[in-house]
Amino acid sequence: MKCNKSKRLSYTKKAKEIVNSLTLEEKVSLMGGNVTLNDMLSDLRDADERKHYNSYPYPAGGIEKDNVPPMLFCDGPRGVVCSAGKSTCFPVSMLRGATFDTSLEEKIGNAIGKEVHGYKGNLFAGVCINLPYNPGWGRSQETYGEESFHLGEMGRALVKGVQNENVIACVKHFAFNQMEISRFKVNVECDKRTEREVFLPHFKKCVDAGAAAIMSSYNLYKGTHCGHHDYLLNQVLKKEWDFDGFVMSDFIWGVRETVEAANGGQDMEMCCTQFFGDKLVEAVKNGQVKESKIDESALRIVRTLLAFKDAYSNEYDESVIGCEDHIKLALQAAREGITLIKNENNLLPLSKDKIKKLLC
Template sequence: MKVTREYRLSLTDKAQAIVDKLSLEEKVSLMSGKVDIESLMAEEARNPNVHYNYIPFGAGGLPQFGVDEMLFCDGPRGVVSGTGQSTCFPVSMLRGATFDRELETAIGHAIGQETKAYGGNLYAGVCINLPYNPGWGRSQETYGEESYHLGEMGKALTEGVQEENVMACVKHYAFNQMEISRFKVSVDTDKRTEREVFLPHFKKVIDAGVASVMSSYNLYEGEKVGHHNYLLNEVLKEEWNFDGFVMSDFFFGINDTVAAANGGQDMEMCGTEFFGPRLVNAVREGQVSESKIDDAALRIVRTILAFTQNDDKAYGTDVLANQEHVALALQAAREGITLIKNQNVLPLDKKTDKKILVLGKLAEKENIGDHGSSRVYPPYVVTPLQGLSKVSPESELIYYSGEDLAHAKELAEKADAVIFVVGYNYDDEGEYITEDQENNYTGAVGGDRTKSLGLHEDEVALLKAVGPVNTNSIAVLIGGNMIMMEDWKDTIGAIMMAYYPGMEGGTAIAEIIFGDVNPSGKLPYVVPFQESDLPQVNWDTESQWYDYYHGYTKLEKEGTVPSVPYGFGLSYTTFETSAARFEVKNQSIEAQVTVTNTGDRSGDEIIQCYIGFENSSVDRPVKILRGFERVNLAQGESKTVAITVPFEELTWFNPDTDQFELEYMEYTVYIGTSSANDDLLAGIVSLQGESYDV
């Protein structure tokens, strides 16, 4: 059965009856993680197959009262548990580039099934933090820079996971956008930025019925988020009517028993230090009301009952990395890999482009992303080099890492085509835990990209030296977010962003290079001409201010032309948009456009709808994304694509009235194939003075 919010709330009386029977100690036990980190680290030292979350992490559980243990599995590119059996999907940033809600829901189903196969009942892989600056090391775990898009993709994943009767956990709520300072930084911003930029995507996933929320490590306005009465109690539980439970981020998510319990924290994870006996004593000493404990226990019991008592879905280990799930991983890579530049280079011809030179150390690496808490252990990984060999077995592949530029140039002169594989790995970006930190059980180093958002110096030198030698040159970029290209892009004929493309990523890269698959990904971020066009961040700090504008909205507001616009991606076919229509209907703006495949092969296009606010009485973006649809078109085929934008997506937050308000004015509506004005058709719709329910 589908576990809806309404169904969960229907179990309130049953859950309350259970809570009423519990002692204080039993109720607090539900709020307490069970992992003994010292034992886990000792076991990891003895057994190479043991790693972070290799088995689900338990919390609570009172089987004598019919309440199952919460069993946690991490994500988001698959299930972290296991020792080499999980499907490793592409990172969320690549899946964001697909703009494909249906595919993300299907991936959610697969992940839910694999979570169950490991014995878990909660999946904590719905990561929707918004990268304020693309240098954030963990931004590969999220879908892109745009709040609306984050909410839509996070909602899709949540629905897929929970339709398998697995609790989904959305994270990291909130204002978690840096690694090196994540335990100490206090983020500050104004109220409009808070409500319009950094919280809407979380609300969308809450409204979709997500079962759990993980609070973040950082502070917000000077208060630790794991203790934050305003964020956890007032906004999440009271204003948004969240009916599930809040868990702390692991170990360092809370640091004060009384502040955490009173601030709205329901569960300490993954071990217990500040809850357990300390929380029992705090209640008995009158520092924490027992009603707080009752509320947390009710939330936990009700949620677990909803997902376990009538669970009709069971899966064995045969679903782990099975044919269907691996096919989904490959499909995601095919749909998300983004072609940024193509000067008549791609696709390569298997018949004429016989001698292929592959340059760059990453070409032979199993490079699937961060080695922190999101690390997934698949049965195999197809490298770019292996993928090229598999997809075009008749080609003569010559691989060279590229250290000697003179030798690389000699090889390039004799090749029919040159493929550079350049970018990052887990040492360059990822979850940051210092090597000397006591609890560094993940082995992560990673961190934020503090020095540069461009490629390594040796890779830039390789591209600039060898690129001009052979005009049939392709740069395949590996990384979790935007990579600067200005100092080398003119020396290369084609540029492809492959992100971290998962266990079948090498296959998808090769299929696109040789034209077996038509590229269709769209960048879920903007690429500027210079890093100074982006918001500036002090990555090692105790205080950081977030402005209202970031990403493409910042560039547009300042009149700065990007190198590559948000939502842009090339195809091997061509598309034409025409006959755009815009109207106000059913408390929404409805936009329609006819899309025609005018090229010589089938392909997918992603139609995007933006709303402009030039008539607003307050400061607002030039335009913001408010809808998208992916459409497949055969050669010569036309389809009408309709996108509906509810009025609530037009509102702004008025800090004087402390609520969202709808402006009655003319709005500009844009529909097309990227955020660039040249790729959009525009029209005007007017909201007069009617009474609209938002």
């Protein structure tokens, strides 16, 4: 049975029983990554080709005694990052967006979900649907285009494809992430109508499609870091949109402070626990964060992980990674996404003598 929202919610009672049996320290341990910053930096610096960013699924949380598996993170979006040279490398999302083919994108999601299983992961964090406000954004190729309806349709298709293989689809980066280096400090201002008509609808579409995880963004929105943002995470995502899954931070700098992040709706600090862990336990004991907030986050995490664990079958092994069928699918997407210019009046090849403007 596919792990849709109704199935996940059926695990609420079981998840509550587990959470109620845990100590505060155990509940907080669910809310942080199990990879240290030094480990991650070591992988980035290592000359061994088998080691690189996310060369294996990055774990977070997990309670072994209660059979709650850790979340096992695999990045994207061009396929599964984990092993250099083995995973199927699909065209960038921008080219896949140029196909305008949601059924093809869902098939790509199916293939990616199978390869995540091949690596023994359980989450794919490659559903990138940010709207590039500035064409100078260096990672704009990681998203599908520049229009909310289009982003939502393509993102929803990828969510469905990945989760049809019983892999958690994580949608990112929520919200207003539209530049690279300055994303760590930029403060985005936006009027309510633009927020609701331009920057948030595609995220809601993915939530309505059943996405089980959301990654918050580094940037600030109206003066507050999005990983701490009560309005975005608690009020809009969880309450208004009735999102049942969990929120994880973007890596390392996605959480900047313990109390505001926990109260603001952040469920999991990734990848390296710096502000949750012991600091969050202390904040609860000091009365700065209610234990009920910890219980809510732990419930969301446990419920999701249990549901996907029980839905998973051992159908796929490493042989599915980079297999012939997936390579053919990548080639199909590449062909369908290519845009050709019709050579009328012998305009091509382009010449400065023949053409002054490409766009008017």
